Amino acid sequence: MILGVCWEHGHCCNLEFSTLVDAKTVLRCLHSDVVHLASEGTVMAVTLLSGQPKEYAACPFCISGTCKHKNAEAHMEILSTTIEAVRDSQVGFFHRLYYIASNGAANQWHGASSLTLTSKLSPESKLYQ
16 A cells, blocks of 8 residues: 555545556656645544543544645545444444534535534524523
8 A cells, every 4th residue: 555645635546556557656646736745644533421531532543644635525525434433333332422523624614514513403492592
């Protein structure tokens, strides 16, 4: 596997290293700006809400290189995949996902809002007031 390119555009070329041709193809993609070198990292972590303070520590489970050229759709895609992975891993443990945080730019939160703001709040709800 060829590492060091951003997750946002890594799918645009074959990152499976089988021959030198594969490495040269990735290099051509880098030179033509099809893919970018990862300049920073996107970190995904989870923590539990419980009465035990020791369980509050965040546990990183994904670190991925980023070029920071992501848009709201790309940000939503990685958050959606993360949410699905967290939910799938908690089946049978009776834990729920309560909160999502990101250091993404404000425009990227438009994507996150479509994942979290999924139903209209009833005027009768105590939260509505």
